[in-house]
Amino acid sequence: MATPRPAGGLVVAGYDGSPASQRALAWAAAVTHALGDALKIVHAVRLVPSRQGYAVRPLSPSLETVAETLVGAPSMWAGRPLARSRVRAVHAFGGPAEELVDASMTADLVVLGTRGHGRARSALMGSVSSAVAAHAYCPVVVLHERERHESSAVHEVPVPGPGREVVCALTPGDDEEHTARIERIVSSAATVASGCSAPLRLVTVRPATGAPKTPGTKGVSYAVGSLAVRHPGLRVTVETLHGDPVVTLARSTRAAGLLVIGAPHEGGVGAVLAGSPAHRIVHDASCPVMLVH
Template structure:
């Protein structure tokens, strides 16, 4: 029998990493997968991993969990383990060497280069509320939709699909000046077309469309105010271009009010 690909969580003993481990443990049980804790270059590493393993088992008794302490660069080690993982999870802040993974350009690199979906657990995770997904008709967006619909279905949650309209449609000097209502109607129709196949595959998921004439970070964070998960693709175009390469990446990964899943396209 093939060995299940685990949910891997990077930990360092900080409160955010504890929340990430507990979130990852619940997700592992939900998907029927084992949980694997990874600590890179930490102080009192063995004790930290043992304590987190105990806390995860106490919180979710049916969880199969293992732990590992290793040396190296945190992001590099986690990316390496993502090859054999179903999901890679980290907290939104940390301390010591692990802090590099969770703040600044290295967190963007981790999300960009991991070979599986990456979840950055922000704040106090919720077990209720909708799943929000960014849509832009790109391969990355389609991979994000698959992940978002699956999560919403298993959690029995509603799904909010957000599409940011191109700024050019509403530019004051556009000629001829487009009718905002017509632009929005066409965008909503296009969004519905992108969702149609997924809605057929997941008839149990209630879907709400949100066409926003806002910056993608603003639109996504607003829609995710009461969400349990925000899902975005690895790369996109249109409203989500450069999601993991510039200010939008930092905006979503560092300012979203809930855990953020970054899903890598396989095409």
């Protein structure tokens, strides 16, 4: 079994009452329990017109109900209960992207849902997740709402574990900046895999035969070599696949608990419509996707 990291970290989950945010919260709660971290649930409050001026738009289920559910483990929450002292729910008066980015300054992981479906619809409804992924100070995990996939219940989300691997997608490259980025991506993937007792698969996708030659894999080799020291019990495999990166990764991670990739440097509507590989993977993957700078 992999040696877990010391407990004491913080996972932040964005919540707005939508099915997508409920799936994200279920995933965050399960991983929080596995890592021994604390969970902070953030609801960015939206004000709506009322007879008295403005009022807070109600949530269903409410933020308070959700927090009690996670510590009490009733039927609607199938996971293990979290310690009451490790769960905090807060209302934040501001835009959801700005509030989650602010929360990421003290977090180890931010988890949120996205409701985008088509490419243009993703730009309008998924711009929050795009902006958070681009500007957060820690890795960000994005989950789609359940109707996109076969799962029929909010708590039936693919969570890393002995039967669900963590897949880490790496791009070849030998310069120092790229090597450092690969190291951060692999380290983030290994932390979750180790804490959840999940196997880790490192994947490099190369173009099909006939495409221009890609750079070397010095950064990948260095990152793999450091895993044995930091996570001695972690099961690690290395694989090279060929084809279109987005299509290949989406196809090969259908049964995974998490796909880890490099984060884009820009967020918002324009970035999603531009169709960067990272945004395409988030849109097309059926498992949760972690984005790491």
